[in-house]
Amino acid sequence: MTGTPEGKAVLDAIRSRRVVRAVTDEPVAREDLETVLDAGRWAPTAGNRHLQRFVATDDPTTLRVLRMVSPGMLQHPTAAITICTDRPRAAAFGFPPDATGLHVDVGTAAATLLLAAHAIGLGAGPVTSFSRAAVGVVLRLPAGWVPEMIVCLGHPAPVTPAPMRARPRLTWRDLTTWVP
Amino acid sequence: MEIRKGQDPVSPPVLDEDQALELLAYLVTAARTQIDEAAEYGPLRLLTAARRLGAAIAPRASAATAEFVAGPLAAVPELAVPRDGREEYTAGLDELCRALAGHLTSHFAPDTP
Numbered sequence: 161m162t163g164t165p166e167g168k169a170v171l172d173a174i175r176s177r178r179v180v181r182a183v184t185d186e187p188v189a190r191e192d193l194e195t196v197l198d199a200g201r202w203a204p205t206a207g208n209r210h211l212q213r214f215v216a217t218d219d220p221t222t223l224r225v226l227r228m229v230s231p232g233m234l235q236h237p238t239a240a241i242t243i244c245t246d247r248p249r250a251a252a253f254g255f256p257p258d259a260t261g262l263h264v265d266v267g268t269a270a271a272t273l274l275l276a277a278h279a280i281g282l283g284a285g286p287v288t289s290f291s292r293a294a295v296g297v298v299l300r301l302p303a304g305w306v307p308e309m310i311v312c313l314g315h316p317a318p319v320t321p322a323p324m325r326a327r328p329r330l331t332w333r334d335l336t337t338w339v340p
Numbered sequence: 341m342e343i344r345k346g347q348d349p350v351s352p353p354v355l356d357e358d359q360a361l362e363l364l365a366y367l368v369t370a371a372r373t374q375i376d377e378a379a380e381y382g383p384l385r386l387l388t389a390a391r392r393l394g395a396a397i398a399p400r401a402s403a404a405t406a407e408f409v410a411g412p413l414a415a416v417p418e419l420a421v422p423r424d425g426r427e428e429y430t431a432g433l434d435e436l437c438r439a440l441a442g443h444l445t446s447h448f449a450p451d452t453p
Binding site: 181225228229230231232234289290291293294 | 361362369373381385
């Protein structure tokens with residue numbers, strides 16, 4: 161394999177990252193949270209438009225209420241970053257209200273946040289099952305900011321729930337089709 | 341809000357308002373999210389609600405109810421969905437329903453022959 165040691169470390173991080181759904185009560189240090197947020201700023205965005213905004217919290221009460229309105233949040237995170245799309249800003253670029261392409265940038269931001277958390281030893285898990293309307297109220301989002309994904313953070317607990325289903329591990333070959 | 345243990349009007353409540361509100365919020369928001377989610381998440385969300393309710397009431401519930409919560413209810417895998425092994429999944433839920441019915445019968449009608 162070609163590449164530098166630094167490059168190998170990146171690949172190792174990609175391969176070893178897992179969704180963490182069980183975390184301890186230990187708070188996430190603000191400095192660590194900021195490290196993850198800084199990585200998110202470097203996520204690729206279409207046209208370098210940066211239409212996503214991050215709403216971070218490590219407040220226990222806010223996190224508790226956030227979990228109450230997020231059925232997909234099985235974990236009890238000690239910090240969370242909500243990726244929002246700034247719809248008015250998107251509209252200013254000419255995106256229609258139902259533009260699906262904006263979700264791609266949510267995905268790249270999420271992947272970057274998850275990897276960054278993993279890189280500094282935090283556990284992270286994405287949640288998309290939540291009431292957009294309720295989360296907007298809980299996080300006091302500005303008008304037009306749509307919450308798209310919550311990245312839950314914390315220190316990984318030693319015991320984690322069983323995966324959603326046992327299945328043979330996929331390889332890249334299973335996911336790839338070559339064309340001439 | 342007080343949901344009391346058994347039919348004894350002076351028995352202590354097993355759920356306080358904060359816990360009830362938490363479950364209420366879960367159920368209401370799950371109703372909304374389920375519109376956009378895969379149908380297979382339906383039973384998962386309901387079982388999560390049952391787990392949370394069970395965890396909330398178990399410390400102040402009867403020993404038998406606490407046993408049901410810690411036993412048959414907890415035995416259902418937290419993240420299981422019917423996607424793979426639908427028959428096994430269904431059979432597991434049927435077994436849970438039977439265990440629940442058995443507990444309900446002994447709880448509410450202990451003298452039933």
